[in-house]
Every structure is written in structure tokens, then in C-alpha cells.
Amino acid sequence: MYKLDPQSVEDFLKENKVEKVAIQAPEGIRPKVKELEDFFLSKDVEPIFLAKSCYGACDVADRDAVGLGCDALIHYGHSDMGLDTEVPTLYVEARMEVDPLDALEKALPELRGSVWGLVSTVQHVHFLSEVQEFLEEEEIESKIGEPGARAEYPGQILGCDWGSSDSVADEVDGFIYIGTGEFHPMGVALSTGSPVIAVNPVANNFERFDLDMDDFFQKRWALISSVQDAESIGVLVSTKEGQNRKGLAEELKVELEDEGYDAYILVFDDIIPSSLEDFQLDAFVNTACPRISFSDQESFRKPILSPFEVRVLCGSEDWEDYQLDEISV
Numbered sequence: 001m002y003k004l005d006p007q008s009v010e011d012f013l014k015e016n017k018v019e020k021v022a023i024q025a026p027e028g029i030r031p032k033v034k035e036l037e038d039f040f041l042s043k044d045v046e047p048i049f050l051a052k053s054c055y056g057a058c059d060v061a062d063r064d065a066v067g068l069g070c071d072a073l074i075h076y077g078h079s080d081m082g083l084d085t086e087v088p089t090l091y092v093e094a095r096m097e098v099d100p101l102d103a104l105e106k107a108l109p110e111l112r113g114s115v116w117g118l119v120s121t122v123q124h125v126h127f128l129s130e131v132q133e134f135l136e137e138e139e140i141e142s143k144i145g146e147p148g149a150r151a152e153y154p155g156q157i158l159g160c161d162w163g164s165s166d167s168v169a170d171e172v173d174g175f176i177y178i179g180t181g182e183f184h185p186m187g188v189a190l191s192t193g194s195p196v197i198a199v200n201p202v203a204n205n206f207e208r209f210d211l212d213m214d215d216f217f218q219k220r221w222a223l224i225s226s227v228q229d230a231e232s233i234g235v236l237v238s239t240k241e242g243q244n245r246k247g248l249a250e251e252l253k254v255e256l257e258d259e260g261y262d263a264y265i266l267v268f269d270d271i272i273p274s275s276l277e278d279f280q281l282d283a284f285v286n287t288a289c290p291r292i293s294f295s296d297q298e299s300f301r302k303p304i305l306s307p308f309e310v311r312v313l314c315g316s317e318d319w320e321d322y323q324l325d326e327i328s329v
């Protein structure tokens with residue numbers, strides 16, 4: 001289902017005279033291990049497959065590649081977010097080849113008479129121009145926003161960067177999200193305050209994503225309130241290069257201590273529920289991937305606040321100015 005660009009890999013291997021390469025890939029691409037191994041061996045390159053987690057380009061494994069004696073890294077699945085790496089690194093985006101127009105056509109009655117912002121993830125973002133042309137033919141106006149700091153393409157959004165939707169939010173009535181899953185349409189709705197039509201090319205359907213803002217804010221407020229009586233709070237930091245906000249964590253630790261909490265900086269690679277439980281603290285603040293505080297909250301037994309929320313707790317931010325956590329580096 002995914003199209004990976006073998007020519008770009010071949011050119012990269014030649015240009016960099018690669019003999020041994022580390023391969024990093026998210027779960028959806030891992031079943032291709034045999035195909036990839038055959039490909040690299042046919043180019044006289046030894047592939048080393050890294051089996052640790054790989055959630056985004058924030059998690060680039062260049063230091064592992066160096067440690068394994070590889071002279072390059074190939075990171076499959078995600079677009080380059082501009083991180084410096086210690087070895088030549090190629091990002092091979094996973095492009096899904098499923099055309100979204102059938103599913104979009106079903107949504108047309110919902111779309112007429114409004115102006116729409118178009119957003120997608122890297123897997124489907126190459127269809128946005130086609131989607132825009134299709135809408136134009138139906139006399140439906142749409143806009144594609146400029147990418148934020150971590151995205152590569154107009155209209156592309158990430159769970160830590162809503163720049164593409166924010167940049168056109170004032171010019172549209174709502175957004176059309178092309179892709180799968182609920183987290184991204186929820187993020188667009190929260191970040192812009194606009195309705196989102198989620199068009200799923202794989203399921204060939206669409207869903208009006210009416211996020212219950214009241215419900216979301218009530219839950220987040222309840223979480224902050226539940227931390228007020230906490231004594232000990234862990235400030236979570238990830239060692240993943242593009243998730244590492246240690247400076248922010250140190251600032252939050254000071255703010256918490258000034259308010260009388262015992263605060264501890266805890267550094268992880270992957271932040272998973274069982275590793276947090278070992279510390280027996282009352283609550284946590286997450287400075288790693290923003291998704292952990294929101295879509296993963298229910299997997300954790302203790303509250304996990306975002307950096308903004310902990311500042312509301314400490315009184316340095318106003319709840320009325322609520323901001324979704326984003327990473328700008």
C-alpha cells in the first residue's frame with residue numbers, strides 16, 4: 001500500500017559511497033524487511049535493521065547508526081524535520097497510493113457553500129493539489145496553508161506542528177483532513193477552533209469531526225485540578241532528538257518547586273506507562289511528544305499534564321488562553 005522511492009535510496013547510497021547502512025522504519029513498513037534486505041544486498045550494501053520504536057522523524061537514530069559502525073542512516077516513513085545528524089541521513093517518505101477522491105465525493109453535500117482548509121499527513125499530502133482541483137470543479141473554494149517549522153509540505157500537519165492549519169485558519173470556515181485516525185483531525189479542531197471533515201481514503205468514507213470542545217476542556221481542567229493536591233511531580237524528558245525539550249523541563253521544574261511541589265526530571269527514551277509507575281509519583285508533566293499528554297492519557301494511571309497546563313497549575317498562564325502543545329525546534 002505504501003510507495004517508497006527506491007531511486008532516491010539508490011542515488012543516496014552511490015553519492016555517499018555507503019557500505020553499511022542503518023535502517024529505521026515505523027511498524028507499517030517493517031513487514032518489508034526481506035524486500036529491503038534483498039534491495040540493499042543487490043547494491044552491495046550491508047543493511048542493519050533497527051528494531052527500536054520509530055514514531056516520527058523526531059526519533060532519528062543517527063547515533064545508533066554511528067555506534068553500529070554504519071556510514072549512513074535511512075529513515076523510512078517520515079519527512080525530514082531538519083534535525084542535524086551525525087551521519088548522512090536519507091528520509092524516504094511513505095506515500096500511500098490510495099486515491100481519496102471517491103471518499104471526498106461522498107462528503108460533497110457537507111462541503112458546499114463553505115471555504116475549506118486542506119490538511120493531511122505526509123502519507124497522503126501528495127494528493128492535496130488533486131483534492132483542491134476536484135473541489136474547484138465542484139465550485140468549492142479551498143486553501144492549502146504554509147507548513148509549520150517541522151513539516152515539509154504545504155498542508156502537512158504533524159501531531160506536534162499544526163502550522164499548516166493555523167496559517168489559513170482565519171480564511172476558512174473549516175478543514176478537510178485527508179488521512180486516517182482521529183488524533184490529527186482532533187488536533188486541527190483544537191488548534192483552530194474550526195470544524196473538520198475527516199476524509200479517510202483507506203476506509204473510503206468520511207466523518208464530520210465534531211469535537212466536543214466542552215468535553216475536552218472539562219477533562220483537561222479536571223486533570224489540572226486533580227494535580228493541585230499532588231506532592232511529587234515527574235517532569236518527563238525524552239532522549240529522542242526531536243522530542244528533547246530538556247531546557248523547558250528545567251524551567252517547569254523550577255516553577256513547580258516555587259509552588260511547593262517536589263519535582264523530578266525523569267529522562268526516558270520511550271515514555272510508557274509501566275516505566276512511570278516505578279517512580280510512584282503523584283503526577284507527571286510531559287515535555288516529549290505532545291501526543292503522550294493527549295491521545296495516550298488514558299493508558300497512564302496518573303495525570304500527565306502538558307507544559308501549558310502545568311503553567312496554569314502554577315499560575316503563570318491563564319486557562320482562558322489555552323494552547324495545544326507544539327514543538328517548534
Ligand code: SF4
Pocket residue numbers: 055056057058059158159160161242243288289290291327
Ligand atoms: S514529536 Fe510526536 S507528533 Fe511530533 S513527529 Fe515525533 S512522534 Fe510525531
